[in-house]
Amino acid sequence: MSADSDFRFSEEFEELKHVGREQPCSAADLPVNRPKNRFTNILPYDHSRYKLQPVDDEEGSDYINANYVPGHNSPREFIVTQGPLHCTRDDFWRMCWESGSRAIVMLTRCVEKGREKCDRYWPYDTRPVYYGDIAVTALNESRYPDWTVTELMLCRGAEQRVLKHFHFTTWPDFGVPDPPTTLARFVRAFRERCPPDSRPVVVHCSAGVGRSGTFITLDTALQQLANHAEFIDIFGMVHAMRRERVWMVQTEQQYICIHQCLVAVLEGQDMAAPP
């Protein structure tokens, strides 16, 4: 695939260019919802969008820029969304609560190269913070060189839930982790703490397409590998994801990175001590 300056990778990635693009995004385009979109060109398809429980007859109250996306374990394993805006972070927490999500995977920093990529939507310390009617409290935090895991307690009325926050902190926007095996190690660390079950996982970066799609594809592929699949169809996975959300795995380098991670895992490089 990588021969002749990645010719086959380029050819295969190009075939994905138009997948899903004919599908409508009418809810996202409503005037009341336009301010809820971080990017005007990254809008959720109507057919797979996550719908919040409507609030009274408030127009647009069911809207958030998020889509269900398939994984290895179910057709709606992930809810993929943009990095919350300040004006949508209450909606974000409502989505996490109403969907019964048990984890959030965050693949961007809040600020990168001086630009805001995501609101700081969770508490800075252990004091509870209200987002709408949901109180979020950080119970404990584990920091590693390339990611941080935080246990969060969510309270809504008399009900309490614990949700894990996995924050990958060294993935440059539009780029790939360096070395790629860092991503494979993060996926392994995530799955060790979050084995598959019926509840969805919320995944976001800044736009919720490039880094999020790359993470999900690798997670899916590594589970197939662990189940001794004879053939791993990365093209097919990205094709299926792009039917649900636009530009999932945004760049050719991210597409190649997925393959590099798989080769590294097959060669046992992801288990070696980090450099």
Ligand SMILES: CCc1ccc(NS(=O)(=O)O)cc1
């Ligand atoms: C131009 C909109 C846009 C911004 C950022 C990204 N990268 S990301 O999806 O990995 O956050 C993808 C698209």
